[in-house]
Amino acid sequence: MEDRDRILADRYRLVRPLGQGGMGEVWEARDESLLRPVAVKVISVLAGGGSRSGEARARFLREARITAALQHPHIVTVHDLGEAATDEGTTPFLVMELLRGQGLDAVIRRGPAGEADAARWGAQVCEALAEAHAAGILHRDIKPANLFVTALGSLKVLDFGIARAADPSAAGDRLTHTGFVVGSAAYMAPEQARGHPEQRSDLYALGCVLFELLTGRLPFTAPDTVGYLTAHLHDVPPAPSSVAPGVSAAWDDLVLRLLAKDPGRRYDSAAALADELRRLDGPAHAAPPAPRSTPT
Known part of the structure; x- marks a missing residue:
């Protein structure tokens, strides 16, 4: 899609x-009905014809409606859902609130963010995950590119459920025979790599993000997807302080617990992890989670 003013x-x-990824493009747009700026994500990976593509689009639209029902201060708001004709074929698109700020990936590229920011942003991700998990929704693709720091300094989680919904050949929760990995290999929990994601898989991915925020690098490095998956399945993660000596022992304990191969050894829930992160951030931040927003 190249025509501006379309x-x-x-x-x-x-x-x-605004950006382009494996699933499609994100545009700044103008809602001509309500006269406001919005963000439009065109899911080009689902463009094309054929029965399989049609089934994938139907599943995407169904799951997008479910995730659009999530209302929380730390989850990007979805305004609308539709389908558009492109050169490749009919493709769905999402209309979301237009955020001002920067992606967490841009923050990390400048170096470690520090313990205070890691604790505050990590707790906000947990609050968003707790809301989604309570509704039976897994994110499956927590990574810095799907986390956005607003101009006011708070964090928003993007793309709930889109990774799985946009898999054009998914079979339940299993990895497909075509090799399509639902999620990002550099942040993928061992059980998710085996095709059995659960709520604590999102916490494992957040553990990778926290490691990156504290040290400026991922817990594992690899040349390709297979290398990352092998590391998550079999390699022992380093303590953050072994990479960045100033990191405290409390952070080592928290991150290594999140990166446990066995989900049962991680935190029981996103809410429990949020409580621990608030304690690390200090008494001033040990307040209950922000209240849910009310749709207007």
């Missing part, structure tokens, strides 16, 4: 591209 669904005028 209008999707006779309503959303594309203004400028």
